[in-house]
Amino acid sequence: MREMIKLFVVxxxxxxxxxxxxxxxxxGTKERIEYQQxxxxxxxTIKHIMDGCSNDPLVDRFKLLDGKIERSFFVGVFNGKRDAxxxxxxxxxxxxxxxxxxxxxxxxxxIIGIGVTTHSETPGVGSRAQTDPAFGAQFxxxxxxxxxxxxxxxxxxxxxxxATFSSRGVCGAVAASSDIYKRLKPKILEKIKS
Amino acid sequence: MAKSVVQEFTKGLxxxxxxxxxxxxxxxxxxxxxxVENGIGMGVAVTFVLVCSNMLISLLRSIxxxxxxxxxxxxxxxxxVTVVELLMxxxxxxxxxxxxxxxxxIVVNCILLGRAEAFAAKNGIIPSFAxxxxxxxxxxxxxxxxxxxxxxxxxxxxxxxxxxxxxxxPFAFMVQAPGAFICLGLMLCIMNxxxxx
Numbered sequence: 001m002r003e004m005i006k007l008f009v010v011x012x013x014x015x016x017x018x019x020x021x022x023x024x025x026x027x028g029t030k031e032r033i034e035y036q037q038x039x040x041x042x043x044x045t046i047k048h049i050m051d052g053c054s055n056d057p058l059v060d061r062f063k064l065l066d067g068k069i070e071r072s073f074f075v076g077v078f079n080g081k082r083d084a085x086x087x088x089x090x091x092x093x094x095x096x097x098x099x100x101x102x103x104x105x106x107x108x109x110x111i112i113g114i115g116v117t118t119h120s121e122t123p124g125v126g127s128r129a130q131t132d133p134a135f136g137a138q139f140x141x142x143x144x145x146x147x148x149x150x151x152x153x154x155x156x157x158x159x160x161x162x163a164t165f166s167s168r169g170v171c172g173a174v175a176a177s178s179d180i181y182k183r184l185k186p187k188i189l190e191k192i193k194s
Numbered sequence: 195m196a197k198s199v200v201q202e203f204t205k206g207l208x209x210x211x212x213x214x215x216x217x218x219x220x221x222x223x224x225x226x227x228x229x230v231e232n233g234i235g236m237g238v239a240v241t242f243v244l245v246c247s248n249m250l251i252s253l254l255r256s257i258x259x260x261x262x263x264x265x266x267x268x269x270x271x272x273x274x275v276t277v278v279e280l281l282m283x284x285x286x287x288x289x290x291x292x293x294x295x296x297x298x299x300i301v302v303n304c305i306l307l308g309r310a311e312a313f314a315a316k317n318g319i320i321p322s323f324a325x326x327x328x329x330x331x332x333x334x335x336x337x338x339x340x341x342x343x344x345x346x347x348x349x350x351x352x353x354x355x356x357x358x359x360x361x362x363x364p365f366a367f368m369v370q371a372p373g374a375f376i377c378l379g380l381m382l383c384i385m386n387x388x389x390x391x
Contacts, residue, residue: 007262014266018273025277029284036287 049113050076091173094165095120100173114139126166148175199324206328213336218304222296224374233341235289237334243274248326251314267310
């Protein structure tokens with residue numbers, strides 16, 4: 001019996017020390033990891049769609065609570081005015097979720113640009129939603145407060161040939177960002193001006 | 195038993211070099227050695243975990259009860275692997291993306307548990323350190339050699355620098371999984387020929 005208790009105690013101490021150590025390290029590196037992920041995963045897309053802004057949107061970012069979800073927003077400065085905001089949403093693609101960053105001009109409520117960050121679509125087919133500049137360019141300048149659908153579904157966006165599912169996923173993500181934007185606009189305006 | 199520290203260190207470099215002599219830890223060796231950069235990154239990560247876990251296990255060997263030693267070893271190893279994972283995410287994020295799932299899988303790499311069970315649990319801290327360092331460097335060298343052959347033939351580059359002219363047509367086969375097996379097999383064969391006098 002004494003032997004059994006000793007085993008329990010040793011394992012418990014080992015696990016507790018390890019758990020405590022890792023929690024400390026995790027909270028210590030959390031911010032850095034978040035920045036690294038932004039820089040290498042979302043960074044290139046954000047830089048691309050906010051081309052020509054005079055600040056670093058990765059640094060100039062804020063967070064807002066949307067219900068229970070915390071979302072990150074990236075601010076872009078164009079011609080000295082803080083009037084662009086970008087954030088990421090997800091849509092259902094063919095192989096899983098497609099992450100899309102949508103940049104919106106808060107003065108005119110029009111889309112500045114969109115870009116796909118992460119996806120698991122078929123290489124060479126659905127993946128063109130990320131690589132084909134003509135597809136993403138269709139969203140440029142559209143007002144954010146309209147439904148986004150591909151042409152086969154009665155919408156305004158030309159789907160990529162052979163990749164209707166992926167195109168629909170991107171439209172779904174943009175539509176979701178439209179909802180979020182409408183819901184959070186007062187808070188976004190407040191944050192962006194401060 | 196009174197082998198010198200130097201011997202404990204050097205045995206990992208040739209006589210007991212992990213992937214070729216012990217034939218342990220093959221899964222990540224085959225999977226990540228597409229480029230030299232990945233090979234070195236993986237090797238350094240394994241070396242770090244191996245040295246740290248070997249030293250800690252050797253230090254704690256008198257308090258760890260025999261019956262639950264494997265569980266204790268795994269906790270120690272898993273802790274260091276998570277440390278490496280977090281640090282890699284924080285400082286070398288592109289490399290972390292390349293190595294992906296193989297970093298957390300170092301936990302179940304047989305080299306680590308093998309060295310903990312066969313060496314660190316029976317020896318003092320300094321020989322354990324030498325053993326871990328030797329094995330780690332041996333592993334890193336093997337991965338680098340394997341990766342160098344595969345990268346040069348398979349992509350025509352070495353450490354992302356092109357080595358052949360633009361007319362070179364790479365053997366795409368070498369960077370795929372079967373190429374890794376064949377390359378490893380040939381290297382094992384050469385190693386055995388060299389050491390058979």
